[in-house]
Amino acid sequence: MPLHVPPAPAPALRSVLAALGSPTAVRAARTPALRSAQGPLTPELPLPVHVLDRITPSARAPRSRLAGWRFLISDGEGAVAAADTMLTPDGWAFSHFFEGPYLASTQRALRQAEALTMDFEPRLLSVPELYMLTLWLRRDLTADPASGALDPADLLVPLAPAPPGICAHRPHRVSELLPVMTLRLTPAPLLSQPV
Structure with missing residues (x-):
């Protein structure tokens, strides 16, 4: 099914074009x-980048x-780099290029x-606590790209390199992957030493 890529804010696109x-x-x-x-460079496929801070066990869906x-960034034959923008007090601004x-x-x-049978809106979800980046496939195609509520039915595809114990490029429902991520962040109980 085709992915429904949300339009980026015009100032974000302009800042990348200027850079x-x-x-x-x-x-x-x-x-x-x-x-x-060698050829002209063009920005393509804008993806909103969300950050998931403080993963904790909870009955509420994380935000x-x-x-x-x-x-x-494409050179006409394929992506050769990426460009990030960030929100500043003055609006969207170019941040940096990277590969x-x-x-x-x-x-x-x-x-x-794109090979899945359902329609999704693609986003990126960063999980700094795990040094992890995922492709977030949002089921609600009408949601504002700035909204940050993860639905249990949304899919997360961990990108490589993924943290130990989490398989890269395997789609997981949020309801399945979130407990694994929470468990990875839960400190192991200290074992008492025999005296």
Whole structure:
């Protein structure tokens, strides 16, 4: 099924286009593929990036906060880098360019999502406590991309590299993966030493 990619805020897109048009910004980027690209570079596939802070066992669905928008940067043949934007007191602003394992992993997860039989809105969900990034496939296609409520029926696809004990590129319902993530963060009880 096709993914329903939400439109990015116009100022976020403009900030990325301005950075791509700035030789200084592109040269300063730590992305060899971006610096050596021959053709025109275009931002594609904007994804809202949400952050899930403080995973705790609870009867309530966890909430995330919108932290930015990520654009895949294409050279005409495929994505060579990504650009992040962030919300500032003055509005959306370009943050940085990057490449690395999450770029290829995001593309792979998006291809997996397109092969699913249901419609989804793709987002990225960062879990800093686990050093984890997932593709969040939101079932509610009418939800505001800035809203951060995870529905138990939404899918999460951990991106590689995933934390130990969590399989990358395997779709999980939020209701299944959240307890695993919570367990990973729960400190093990101290065993008493025999005297």
